[in-house]
Amino acid sequence: xxxxxxxSGIKRREDPRLITGKAKYTDDIKLPGTLHMAVVxxxxxxxxxxxxxxxxxxxxxxxxxxxTGEAMNLxxxxxxxxxxxxxxxxxxPSLAKEKVRYVGDxxxxxxxxxxxxxxxxxxxxxxxxxxxxxxxxxxxxxxDGAPQLFDDVPNNVAFRWLMGGAENxxxxxxxxxxxDVVVKERIVQQRLQPTxxxxxxxxxxxxxxxxxxxxxxxxQNPHIHRVLLSGIIGVPEHKLRIIAPEVGGxxxxxxxxxxDEALACWASLQTGRPVKWTETRSENYVAMxxxxxxxxxVELAATKDGKVTGxxxxxxxxxxxxxxxxxxxxxxxxxxxxxxxxxxxxxxxADVIGAFTSATPVEAYRGAGRPEATFLVxxxxxxxxxxxxxxxxxxxxxxxIPKFEDGYAAPTGVxxxxxxxxxxxxxxxxxxxxxxxxxxxxxxxxxxxYLGIGVTTYTExxxxxxxxxxxxxxxxxxxxxxxxxxxxxxxxxxxxxxxxPHGQGGATSFAQIxxxxxxxxxxxxxxVHGDTNTTPMGWGTYGSRNAAVGGAALAGAITKFKxxxxxxxxxxxxxxVEDIEYEDGQLYVKGxxxxxxxxxxxxLMSHLGWDMPAGAEPSFEVSNFYNPPNFVYPFxxxxxxxxxxxxxxxxxxxxxLAVDDCGHQINPMIVAGQIHGGLAQGIGQALCxxxxxxxxxxxxxxxxxxxxxxxxxxxxxxxLDHTVTPSPHQPLGIKGVGxxxxxxxxPTVYNAVMDALKPLxxxxxxxxxxxxxxxxxxxxxxxxxxx
Amino acid sequence: xxxxxTVNGKGVERDVEPRMLLVHFLREELDMTGTKIGCxxxxxxxxxxxxxxxxxxxxxxxAVQADGADITTxxxxxxGDLHVMxxxxxxxxxLQCGYCTPGMIMSTTALVQDxxxxxxxEIRHQLxxxxxxxxxxHNIVKAVQQASEKMGGGx
Ligand code: FES
Ligand code: FES
Numbered sequence: 009x010x011x012x013x014x015x016s017g018i019k020r021r022e023d024p025r026l027i028t029g030k031a032k033y034t035d036d037i038k039l040p041g042t043l044h045m046a047v048v049x050x051x052x053x054x055x056x057x058x059x060x061x062x063x064x065x066x067x068x069x070x071x072x073x074x075x076t077g078e079a080m081n082l083x084x085x086x087x088x089x090x091x092x093x094x095x096x097x098x099x100x101p102s103l104a105k106e107k108v109r110y111v112g113d114x115x116x117x118x119x120x121x122x123x124x125x126x127x128x129x130x131x132x133x134x135x136x137x138x139x140x141x142x143x144x145x146x147x148x149x150x151x152d153g154a155p156q157l158f159d160d161v162p163n164n165v166a167f168r169w170l171m172g173g174a175e176n177x178x179x180x181x182x183x184x185x186x187x188d189v190v191v192k193e194r195i196v197q198q199r200l201q202p203t204x205x206x207x208x209x210x211x212x213x214x215x216x217x218x219x220x221x222x223x224x225x226x227x228q229n230p231h232i233h234r235v236l237l238s239g240i241i242g243v244p245e246h247k248l249r250i251i252a253p254e255v256g257g258x259x260x261x262x263x264x265x266x267x268d269e270a271l272a273c274w275a276s277l278q279t280g281r282p283v284k285w286t287e288t289r290s291e292n293y294v295a296m297x298x299x300x301x302x303x304x305x306v307e308l309a310a311t312k313d314g315k316v317t318g319x320x321x322x323x324x325x326x327x328x329x330x331x332x333x334x335x336x337x338x339x340x341x342x343x344x345x346x347x348x349x350x351x352x353x354x355x356x357x358a359d360v361i362g363a364f365t366s367a368t369p370v371e372a373y374r375g376a377g378r379p380e381a382t383f384l385v386x387x388x389x390x391x392x393x394x395x396x397x398x399x400x401x402x403x404x405x406x407x408x409i410p411k412f413e414d415g416y417a418a419p420t421g422v423x424x425x426x427x428x429x430x431x432x433x434x435x436x437x438x439x440x441x442x443x444x445x446x447x448x449x450x451x452x453x454x455x456x457x458y459l460g461i462g463v464t465t466y467t468e469x470x471x472x473x474x475x476x477x478x479x480x481x482x483x484x485x486x487x488x489x490x491x492x493x494x495x496x497x498x499x500x501x502x503x504x505x506x507x508x509p510h511g512q513g514g515a516t517s518f519a520q521i522x523x524x525x526x527x528x529x530x531x532x533x534x535x536v537h538g539d540t541n542t543t544p545m546g547w548g549t550y551g552s553r554n555a556a557v558g559g560a561a562l563a564g565a566i567t568k569f570k571x572x573x574x575x576x577x578x579x580x581x582x583x584x585v586e587d588i589e590y591e592d593g594q595l596y597v598k599g600x601x602x603x604x605x606x607x608x609x610x611x612l613m614s615h616l617g618w619d620m621p622a623g624a625e626p627s628f629e630v631s632n633f634y635n636p637p638n639f640v641y642p643f644x645x646x647x648x649x650x651x652x653x654x655x656x657x658x659x660x661x662x663x664x665l666a667v668d669d670c671g672h673q674i675n676p677m678i679v680a681g682q683i684h685g686g687l688a689q690g691i692g693q694a695l696c697x698x699x700x701x702x703x704x705x706x707x708x709x710x711x712x713x714x715x716x717x718x719x720x721x722x723x724x725x726x727x728l729d730h731t732v733t734p735s736p737h738q739p740l741g742i743k744g745v746g747x748x749x750x751x752x753x754x755p756t757v758y759n760a761v762m763d764a765l766k767p768l769x770x771x772x773x774x775x776x777x778x779x780x781x782x783x784x785x786x787x788x789x790x791x792x793x794x795x
Numbered sequence: 796x797x798x799x800x801t802v803n804g805k806g807v808e809r810d811v812e813p814r815m816l817l818v819h820f821l822r823e824e825l826d827m828t829g830t831k832i833g834c835x836x837x838x839x840x841x842x843x844x845x846x847x848x849x850x851x852x853x854x855x856x857x858a859v860q861a862d863g864a865d866i867t868t869x870x871x872x873x874x875g876d877l878h879v880m881x882x883x884x885x886x887x888x889x890l891q892c893g894y895c896t897p898g899m900i901m902s903t904t905a906l907v908q909d910x911x912x913x914x915x916x917e918i919r920h921q922l923x924x925x926x927x928x929x930x931x932x933h934n935i936v937k938a939v940q941q942a943s944e945k946m947g948g949g950x
Binding site: 019020022023024026027028029030031032033035036038122124203204205206207254255256257259288289290510511512513677678680681684685686687688689711712713717719720721723725726749 | 812814815822823826827828829830831832833834835836838839841868869870873877881884885886888890891892893894895896897900915916918919920922923925926927928929930931932933934935936
């Protein structure tokens with residue numbers, strides 16, 4: 009091939025059906041005879057259920073059945089059983105029986121002929137509640153006297169995890185005692201509502217004749233759904249088919265097997281009819297998992313000449329009312345293991361307390377633990393630079409881990425794969441014109457204009473992950489991925505993958521990898537994903553593992569594919585296998601490219617099987633299951649430039665620059681798109697997003713009128729560039745890129761705002777940095793903090 | 796109640812509940828599921844269609860209010876191949892999960908028809924009625940700029 013497919017920013021092949029409205033998402037799929045399910049949800053954050061009267065609902069037109077929790081036993085499991093932290097895992101029933109624990113907790117379901125009727129009937133189910141106290145703040149939840157959500161969870165403490173145990177805590181204390189300078193901060197990582205534009209939906213179809221259940225569902229990981237669901241509803245895995253059709257965004261919130269999905273399947277089993285459930289946005293905001301929700305006390309230690317020596321934290325992590333699939337793993341493993349960022353710190357320590365609160369359960373949300381970690385590291389680096397009166401970029405530069413190509417053992421116990429941080433920093437500083445900006449800023453300040461710049465250097469841990477590590481950290485799943493290449497007699501390829509892309513463009517990028525590796529034209533390749541009946545077992549798409557782990561599985565399958573083709577070619581060309589070259593879909597004996605066999609001919613002859621080499625299998629299919637030896641560690645440097653209107657507190661994001669390194673890029677256009685989207689979500693956290701609950705545990709940001717999803721006019725044109733540092737262990741040199749934008753951008757923008765506010769002596773404002781909060785902070789500071 | 800209208804050039808007639816939303820009418824009654832639903836408070840724009848040539852959020856109107864109207868949905872936007880805006884979204888990677896996309900395309904085609912020479916800032920401002928969670932809007936803005944040039948703006 010003249011142009012390589014790998015590395016080319018070609019248009020996506022999934023787009024034609026999406027831009028014409030032909031694509032089918034779960035709610036678009038229609039089956040005859042479908043019943044619609046509505047879930048009756050608790051309007052109280054915490055209450056005992058004294059009784060439920062379904063009679064009025066049952067009498068409503070079109071209603072077929074109403075069920076409460078008494079009719080079933082469908083507990084939702086948690087998947088992150090983190091060891092050595094006294095984790096308590098209370099039961100999470102699909103419908104609450106004795107007690108509700110958050111606004112949105114399901115208490116009954118209604119099945120009716122159409123969705124209007126189901127909703128009408130749900131509205132008249134009468135539930136007698138005895139209202140109990142609500143508790144939303146995770147730190148307050150652990151205090152004596154706080155309302156208790158579970159009888160057997162004292163002080164609502166789900167777990168307490170010390171990174172590295174008491175021994176590491178001791179080591180951390182020593183580092184801090186020896187420090188010349190220590191800076192501290194209290195950080196509130198506010199709750200966020202993931203807001204996939206497609207709300208959740210499920211369509212379950214029980215086929216009594218074949219005893220098979222099919223579930224179309226909004227999921228990021230159909231195979232995980234199958235494992236979990238089969239245990240819950242009692243349909244064995246080989247009779248259970250999970251299909252993720254088009255899925256309209258996930259961001260972590262479509263990892264979990266939700267109660268509503270189990271209920272739809274159970275209801276189809278009861279009624280023998282297909283059952284569809286589609287939530288409204290208001291329902292989605294209370295009942296789809298939320299993200300973040302930490303209260304953190306963090307500290308950084310350094311010598312007086314700016315060598316940072318240690319970092320430590322006490323984190324109160326809100327779990328919400330129940331433990332989600334990854335719940336306990338997010339503020340622990342996915343968080344603290346990256347506390348050293350790109351810096352050569354001597355020690356890192358975290359004391360993490362997971363607290364149940366009477367709020368929506370917390371799950372992964374884009375970045376999951378790593379945005380929180382990067383935020384606290386980068387916030388503290390800026391505070392330290394201030395304390396030492398150093399330029400924040402110089403403090404960072406001074407502490408960067410020097411370039412390494414194959415492994416850096418961080419004090420947190422993980423080994424970074426590769427890193428070369430300074431060039432990324434240099435590049436972004438140059439793009440921004442950093443030194444000129446500082447002059448401009450000074451001038452502006454004289455004129456009463458508040459300009460600020462934030463600079464972040466980061467790395468993160470993704471591409472989850474080595475299965476042995478999953479075992480050691482209590483993740484109840486493997487971390488490997490899979491790929492099957494199935495060739496038809498006419499030379500067409502089906503590439504079946506275990507990951508389940510839902511917006512990441514996997515149908516395009518995986519075809520590029522395959523076409524590049526085999527010389528089979530793009531038009532002859534179909535990438536198949538998202539159906540447990542057709543794709544090999546795999547763990548799904550989250551944690552930036554799609555290309556990093558799934559792509560590696562495909563790379564291994566391509567090697568097997570080529571080996572198999574070479575054996576057949578050697579036989580056909582009467583040569584030794586070692587002498588066969590495979591180039592651009594042609595196989596020939598070294599030195600004789602003119603006498604070549606096309607891969608399509610080899611595939612056809614293999615299918616016919618008329619004349620196979622001794623010991624070779626007929627047909628042409630290979631499979632590969634790939635367990636990654638390590639995680640991948642993308643990195644980069646970001647800059648935000650803001651201007652603040654001190655009169656109104658409005659923050660204007662004037663420029664945003666990002667230099668990211670995700671190793672080799674399969675499709676640079678898709679990579680850039682991933683970064684853009686990630687940036688918007690991270691900036692959203694810094695500037696406008698955040699769940700607000702009142703004292704009674706009511707979600708005040710329960711609709712799109714109240715929850716501030718970022719809009720187009722909040723952002724400038726993003727300025728992107730990259731460096732390329734391949735991962736040494738990933739066969740294609742790829743690192744993940746799905747979460748980097750979110751991870752780096754929140755602290756970058758936050759630090760830019762604090763930089764702008766420096767002359768006004770504002771040191772800290774809780775996110776999101778809304779005009780009111782910024783204005784208030786300015787007022788407080790100018791009143792000497794007395795207001 | 797009886798309601799009749801023209802949808803993508805074809806006359807349709809149905810008997811519906813008076814409270815049925817236009818978006819449900821399209822999706823449930825006509826089985827035209829290209830038009831999406833992303834909220835229940837008229838914020839997201841996923842449900843945008845053209846009603847008598849103007850962009851409209853079809854969740855804000857009852858089917859019966861659209862009686863007699865001429866409606867175009869994403870399925871009927873292009874006559875033949877692809878509309879310039881569709882092509883431009885494709886070309887510029889203006890979509891990822893695709894869920895906001897039908898609404899985005901319907902609202903930006905109407906927008907560009909009315910305002911062919913918008914600046915980047917104006918486009919961003921005009922997009923306020925359409926939310927996208929995947930793209931950070933960057934490539935959507937690019938797509939609209941490019942389509943706007945092709946649709947006769949910029950001269
Ligand atoms: S569904 Fe109509 S604006 Fe959101
Ligand atoms: S492309 Fe996913 S919401 Fe816009």
